Amino acid sequence: MSRDAPSGRRAVLVVGICALLGAVxxxxxxxxxxxxxxxxxxxxxxxxxxxEEEYVEAVPEQGDPYFEAAADDGSWISYTNPRDDYRxxxxxxxxGKMCVTLVNEAGQPVSGESVPDTTVxxxxxxxxxxxxxxxxxxxxxxxxxxxxxxxxxxQFGTSELPQGDGYLxxxxxxxxxxxxxxTVEYGEVEIGGPHADQIELVGYxxxxxxxxxxxxxxxxxxxxxEEAGGSWTYTPDGSHGDMVAVLQLDGDADIxxxxxxxxxxxxxxxxSDSNSGAGDGDSSPGSTNDTDTVxxxxxxxxxxxxxxxxxxxxxx
Numbered sequence: 001m002s003r004d005a006p007s008g009r010r011a012v013l014v015v016g017i018c019a020l021l022g023a024v025x026x027x028x029x030x031x032x033x034x035x036x037x038x039x040x041x042x043x044x045x046x047x048x049x050x051x052e053e054e055y056v057e058a059v060p061e062q063g064d065p066y067f068e069a070a071a072d073d074g075s076w077i078s079y080t081n082p083r084d085d086y087r088x089x090x091x092x093x094x095x096g097k098m099c100v101t102l103v104n105e106a107g108q109p110v111s112g113e114s115v116p117d118t119t120v121x122x123x124x125x126x127x128x129x130x131x132x133x134x135x136x137x138x139x140x141x142x143x144x145x146x147x148x149x150x151x152x153x154x155q156f157g158t159s160e161l162p163q164g165d166g167y168l169x170x171x172x173x174x175x176x177x178x179x180x181x182x183t184v185e186y187g188e189v190e191i192g193g194p195h196a197d198q199i200e201l202v203g204y205x206x207x208x209x210x211x212x213x214x215x216x217x218x219x220x221x222x223x224x225x226e227e228a229g230g231s232w233t234y235t236p237d238g239s240h241g242d243m244v245a246v247l248q249l250d251g252d253a254d255i256x257x258x259x260x261x262x263x264x265x266x267x268x269x270x271x272s273d274s275n276s277g278a279g280d281g282d283s284s285p286g287s288t289n290d291t292d293t294v295x296x297x298x299x300x301x302x303x304x305x306x307x308x309x310x311x312x313x314x315x316x
Contacts, residue, residue, distance in 0.1 A: 121191075122138050
């Protein structure tokens with residue numbers, strides 16, 4: 001009976017070790033990975049900084065004094081623009097729009113408060129010499145200090161809306177009454193003022209002889225002057241044209257981006273967010289713990305202790 005007792009104890013120890021090893025397999029690296037990522041992992045988002053906060057102004061709705069008209073089929077919307085002018089005499093159905101869009105480092109529209117006394121000028125041809133706001137087309141920043149209607153166009157956005165994204169993003173001049181075979185010309189953008197070096201000319205977006213298609217990104221769609229064209233000519237069945245000059249700030253970016261979709265809060269505001277599956281290895285101080293870093297450490301220590309006990313028992 002006494003000879004069988006050590007064997008029984010060793011059997012118990014072996015069974016215990018096997019059970020612990022099974023637990024390690026179940027809750028070791030694979031289990032830790034499952035706990036760290038979860039069923040819906042949250043990506044770590046690097047904080048982006050800009051030199052000026054986004055300018056946010058919703059487009060006018062029907063009944064607003066600045067709401068002008070909309071197509072019955074929802075294909076376009078027009079807003080009242082104090083810089084819209086009609087040629088007298090009225091020579092035809094030729095119409096158009098010329099705009100400037102200034103965005104910050106994150107691609108959000110801004111009013112230019114960070115670049116005061118900056119002037120953007122676009123020379124125009126003889127066809128627009130009668131337009132008091134387009135000979136040349138000049139924009140003075142900040143828009144909020146120099147114009148009663150700082151922005152009037154929703155030029156860029158999504159295909160889910162008939163035009164833009166529901167928020168104003170451009171400062172424009174408009175015209176009506178040109179002959180239907182007229183050519184509209186414009187020169188290259190000129191930027192002047194004490195902060196001119198903080199504004200980059202991204203390029204031009206020109207759409208001629210058609211209604212403006214706004215489901216585009218200005219930074220991606222902008223082209224060099226030579227490629228954009230610098231002019232367009234009306235046709236009887238294409239009597240409209242638009243051009244937007246796209247500018248982007250390149251200043252001292254020290255303002256955190258104010259994300260409107262909630263992404264800015266994910267992985268940056270709280271420790272629990274930081275621990276919810278960030279995969280880039282970056283985390284804020286104090287946002288990790290030792291048990292997550294070395295999964296199963298306590299179990300491994302127990303296994304080691306049992307193995308030592310077995311060795312001692314065998315020596316005994």
